[in-house]
Amino acid sequence: MRDVSRRSLLAAGAAGAAAGSVALSGCGTAKGDDGPLRFWNFYGPQNSPDPAVQAQSDWFVAMVDEWNKTHKTQIELTYIPQPIYLNGAKLPTAFAAGTGPDIFMVSPGDFLRYANGGILKDLTDHLKPEVIEDFGDSLESRTIDGRVYALPMEIEPLAIFYDVKAWERAGLSEGDIPTTWDATLDAGDKLRSPTRAGLVFETKPGYYQNFTWYPFMWQGGGEVLDKEGNSAFDSKAARQALGLWQDAVRHGIAPTTPPAANDVISGFKAGNVGMWQQGIWQVASFNSYAPDFEYGVFKLPVPSGGSYTTGLGGWTFGANTQGRDPDGAAEFIAWAIGSMEKHSIQRMTDWCVKAKTDIAPRRTALELGIEQGGYDSPVMKKFKDEIYPAGRAEPRYPPAVYKAISDAIQGTMLGGDGVSGAVDRADQSIEAYLKSYKGADLV
Amino acid sequence: MSSVATPERQQDTPSGQSTGGPSGRTGMSRKKRERIAAALFLLPDGIGLLTFVVIPMLLSIGLGFFQISGFGSYEWVGLGNYERMMSDPLFWDSLKVTGIYVVVLVPTLFIVSLGLGLLMKQKLPGTGIYRTLFFMPYVISLVVVGLLWQFMLDTQNGVVNKALRAAGLEGKAWLGEPSLALASVIAIMVWVMMGYYMIIFLAGLQEIPQEYYEAARIDGAGPWTTFRTITWPLLRPTSFFVLLMSTVAAITGGIEVIFVLTSGGPANGTSLAIFYIYQQAFMFGEYGYAAAMGSFLVLIMVLCSAVVFKATKGGRFDDGDQ
Numbered sequence: 001m002r003d004v005s006r007r008s009l010l011a012a013g014a015a016g017a018a019a020g021s022v023a024l025s026g027c028g029t030a031k032g033d034d035g036p037l038r039f040w041n042f043y044g045p046q047n048s049p050d051p052a053v054q055a056q057s058d059w060f061v062a063m064v065d066e067w068n069k070t071h072k073t074q075i076e077l078t079y080i081p082q083p084i085y086l087n088g089a090k091l092p093t094a095f096a097a098g099t100g101p102d103i104f105m106v107s108p109g110d111f112l113r114y115a116n117g118g119i120l121k122d123l124t125d126h127l128k129p130e131v132i133e134d135f136g137d138s139l140e141s142r143t144i145d146g147r148v149y150a151l152p153m154e155i156e157p158l159a160i161f162y163d164v165k166a167w168e169r170a171g172l173s174e175g176d177i178p179t180t181w182d183a184t185l186d187a188g189d190k191l192r193s194p195t196r197a198g199l200v201f202e203t204k205p206g207y208y209q210n211f212t213w214y215p216f217m218w219q220g221g222g223e224v225l226d227k228e229g230n231s232a233f234d235s236k237a238a239r240q241a242l243g244l245w246q247d248a249v250r251h252g253i254a255p256t257t258p259p260a261a262n263d264v265i266s267g268f269k270a271g272n273v274g275m276w277q278q279g280i281w282q283v284a285s286f287n288s289y290a291p292d293f294e295y296g297v298f299k300l301p302v303p304s305g306g307s308y309t310t311g312l313g314g315w316t317f318g319a320n321t322q323g324r325d326p327d328g329a330a331e332f333i334a335w336a337i338g339s340m341e342k343h344s345i346q347r348m349t350d351w352c353v354k355a356k357t358d359i360a361p362r363r364t365a366l367e368l369g370i371e372q373g374g375y376d377s378p379v380m381k382k383f384k385d386e387i388y389p390a391g392r393a394e395p396r397y398p399p400a401v402y403k404a405i406s407d408a409i410q411g412t413m414l415g416g417d418g419v420s421g422a423v424d425r426a427d428q429s430i431e432a433y434l435k436s437y438k439g440a441d442l443v
Numbered sequence: 444m445s446s447v448a449t450p451e452r453q454q455d456t457p458s459g460q461s462t463g464g465p466s467g468r469t470g471m472s473r474k475k476r477e478r479i480a481a482a483l484f485l486l487p488d489g490i491g492l493l494t495f496v497v498i499p500m501l502l503s504i505g506l507g508f509f510q511i512s513g514f515g516s517y518e519w520v521g522l523g524n525y526e527r528m529m530s531d532p533l534f535w536d537s538l539k540v541t542g543i544y545v546v547v548l549v550p551t552l553f554i555v556s557l558g559l560g561l562l563m564k565q566k567l568p569g570t571g572i573y574r575t576l577f578f579m580p581y582v583i584s585l586v587v588v589g590l591l592w593q594f595m596l597d598t599q600n601g602v603v604n605k606a607l608r609a610a611g612l613e614g615k616a617w618l619g620e621p622s623l624a625l626a627s628v629i630a631i632m633v634w635v636m637m638g639y640y641m642i643i644f645l646a647g648l649q650e651i652p653q654e655y656y657e658a659a660r661i662d663g664a665g666p667w668t669t670f671r672t673i674t675w676p677l678l679r680p681t682s683f684f685v686l687l688m689s690t691v692a693a694i695t696g697g698i699e700v701i702f703v704l705t706s707g708g709p710a711n712g713t714s715l716a717i718f719y720i721y722q723q724a725f726m727f728g729e730y731g732y733a734a735a736m737g738s739f740l741v742l743i744m745v746l747c748s749a750v751v752f753k754a755t756k757g758g759r760f761d762d763g764d765q
Contacts, residue, residue: 083702092513092724092728095513096513096514096730098515114514117512117514118516195600197599203709204705205708205709255599256598256618256619259597260597260599261594261597262593322514322515399728400727403727407533410709410711413710414620414710414712415621415709415710417710
């Protein structure tokens with residue numbers, strides 16, 4: 001037998017490990033399995049004491065039950081708690097092992113990763129042209145080269161919520177509702193006390209924090225990327241938006257940690273918050289947990305010389321190309337929220353005005369919601385008529401771009417970094433990433 | 444099988460000392476049969492280690508040479524991920540944070556656990572209850588621990604700041620400043636792990652013969668002298684175990700608490716290397732890069748363990764000073 005040198009043994013071991021990694025990770029595929037299509041989501045089925053959460057779970061269950069009664073291809077819901085769905089290893093490992101769900105919910109932050117990975121099924125052929133027209137601009141950030149890869153179920157605009165009683169006690173009136181950044185900081189300064197934060201911005205790093213910050217940059221005309229896809233982050237608008245959050249913290253108007261351990265309703269009810277930048281979904285929470293609490297909502301303020309906009313969040317349904325029956329999954333999504341059938345439009349309306357408090361991403365569903373009184377309350381009316389219309393969809397930047405901006409926000413807001421240096425670093429990181437980026441348009 | 448002892452069997456008994464030769468029935472020497480028996484006993488553990496430790500580690504090292512989409516596509520990049528790691532300031536920052544975390548956490552945990560172990564060894568009333576109370580945090584899910592402390596450290600309404608204010612001191616934003624947030628995480632992890640290591644120390648303390656203490660007492664030794672000359676030297680194997688295990692736990696653990704409390708913030712102030720690796724893998728889909736950083740972290744851990752082994756002679760302490 002030939003002697004084996006240590007070097008050749010190590011080389012063989014490394015090659016074996018590398019080959020084994022690839023071979024093992026290819027094990028298991030959803031395609032060969034029988035059974036219902038799996039729909040992973042973070043709403044249901046579940047039993048919750050919170051009536052709003054229960055209504056959302058019931059909506060999912062009813063949707064799938066109705067489909068299963070009328071179609072041969074069966075769907076099965078799998079509930080995954082939201083923190084695990086967002087940040088856990090369950091979804092990534094399932095996709096890596098080839099056993100990802102057939103249908104799943106996709107956030108804007110994850111859209112490109114799934115789309116560039118070839119996971120998101122092109123839904124266009126399952127949607128009638130009038131449906132695509134009905135969705136209109138809502139499909140913009142879910143479209144690649146004119147093809148639709150995910151279908152939105154909701155639109156969630158951001159605004160500032162405020163405590164009306166605290167507002168009055170601080171000597172502020174309806175006429176003092178701020179429209180500019182300076183006026184907002186002044187109001188926050190008047191509202192704050194040792195036990196009450198004047199104005200709350202998101203403090204934890206994450207996609208959500210970036211999402212809540214982007215509108216302030218957009219208002220000054222800033223962009224992360226220009227139309228050609230190059231970094232445009234190094235701008236006056238980005239600097240002043242970072243400066244706004246930094247000033248709010250430095251002057252003690254905005255806290256460095258969220259009040260009431262980030263429980264928005266408890267924070268307001270306990271009198272710990274004057275103003276809090278939040279989304280339309282909090283209306284449902286107020287309805288459930290604090291129906292008698294007197295709160296108001298106003299549009300995000302703008303910098304001097306800027307123009308109003310806000311961030312529009314919201315989740316989408318996507319179908320897995322590597323699933324058991326990608327066409328069946330796409331058909332289900334189109335049937336559920338993307339057909340011109342009455343049930344499909346009504347279902348979306350129910351989701352946006354009964355199960356949740358959202359803006360419907362389809363014109364017909366929004367009109368139906370208005371007709372059915374879903375936007376009659378002053379707060380929902382304000383969201384629909386004033387806050388939502390000039391909004392912009394949450395960007396679909398990939399993780400490297402998100403992280404560069406997140407570090408700039410965190411560094412300036414909480415880490416004591418200078419604004420200019422933070423913007424430069426982020427700009428360079430984004431530019432460096434873009435040089436090697438291969439995939440669908442980022443904008 | 445016959446229950447009657449055969450001559451060969453008698454030869455195999457411990458008293459049959461000259462049994463090095465081949466057995467009449469199996470044709471194997473006793474030494475060889477003992478080796479086979481030992482191997483068979485070790486086999487289940489060996490299979491477990493191979494399946495759950497060695498193979499995954501080798502696979503992880505292998506993955507570090509690929510760019511992986513997470514959806515079945517693999518592209519060989521050679522040392523590309525390692526080169527990226529070397530020039531990634533966030534990775535080096537996370538290693539720095541980990542270094543501070545380990546250097547503060549491990550000695551603090553050691554001292555607190557040893558102190559508790561010594562306290563619990565005293566025959567004080569209610570010792571059993573206290574022992575249970577100190578151990579309880581260790582059995583609580585780290586996610587629950589994170590949530591619990593999130594409320595306790597709340598700037599406005601948390602009990603910690605309320606207590607400080609009641610004492611006339613100023614409350615702090617415990618999770619709102621990078622250095623304070625890291626200190627808070629360290630304090631929480633000490634609270635979580637101290638009960639476990641207290642039990643380990645307690646077991647070590649109970650192994651020390653009581654006669655030594657009695658002799659010391661007769662010789663007029665005080666508590667400090669007794670600790671320095673009896674407890675500390677005889678506890679060194681336990682100390683070695685605690686140091687090693689807590690170092691490994693500090694480098695590889697705590698991710699759940701970080702997730703719930705800070706998400707690595709503020710300003711990456713609590714972004715431990717293990718959190719950064721998790722973030723790259725499962726939140727950003729950079730599996731190959733994460734595997735490369737993971738392999739590098741393992742290398743660091745092996746080096747740390749080697750230093751501890753070297754400094755303590757493998758925890759044997761048989762240098763004749765005992």
